[in-house]
Amino acid sequence: MPDARPPQQPDAIDIADAFAGLPEETPQDAWPAIAARLRRPATRRPARRAWIGMAAAAALALAVALPLYGPLRPAETAPQTPPEVARLESLMAESRSLEALVAAAQDDAAASGSVAALAAGYEDRLRLVDARLGDLAPGSDAEHLALWEERVHLLRDLAALEATRLWLATRGQDYQLVAVAVD
Numbered sequence: 001m002p003d004a005r006p007p008q009q010p011d012a013i014d015i016a017d018a019f020a021g022l023p024e025e026t027p028q029d030a031w032p033a034i035a036a037r038l039r040r041p042a043t044r045r046p047a048r049r050a051w052i053g054m055a056a057a058a059a060l061a062l063a064v065a066l067p068l069y070g071p072l073r074p075a076e077t078a079p080q081t082p083p084e085v086a087r088l089e090s091l092m093a094e095s096r097s098l099e100a101l102v103a104a105a106q107d108d109a110a111a112s113g114s115v116a117a118l119a120a121g122y123e124d125r126l127r128l129v130d131a132r133l134g135d136l137a138p139g140s141d142a143e144h145l146a147l148w149e150e151r152v153h154l155l156r157d158l159a160a161l162e163a164t165r166l167w168l169a170t171r172g173q174d175y176q177l178v179a180v181a182v183d
Helices: 015-020 030-040 041-069 083-105 112-136 143-168
Strands: none
Touching: 083 143, 112 143
């Protein structure tokens, strides 16, 4: 049969007596340690001189070794792309970003008749540019570049139209947007 008596507890200690039994703290003056640290920088100068000596020795070793091994050549350099190709890749990347932006911003339910007509005009012009891009011969880089620039400009205008439509719709304003052709 288990023991039914509660376990015995040690005598309770009074917290005030416990604190009173601790030794008193004696304040220490920190100034002597700080003053000693302030006087030490004079002993660091020889260490600094040692680093300067090691750096000079390393520079001398490098100066001696360079003529022995010849001029330094970069490891495999990446082939340089012509500026036209880089510009074309940049335009293609911007075109993809703008297409995603336009797709996210389009909301036919909130479009007015003027906005729908303007957007349809931009989309028709984009289809024409895409058709002309598809018909180009592979060697016509200047024409490719010009058509991609036109495509990006059209997408920028379409994205601006959609962003303006959304902005006006969030303000609850009735609007009629028009396009102005600048030649």
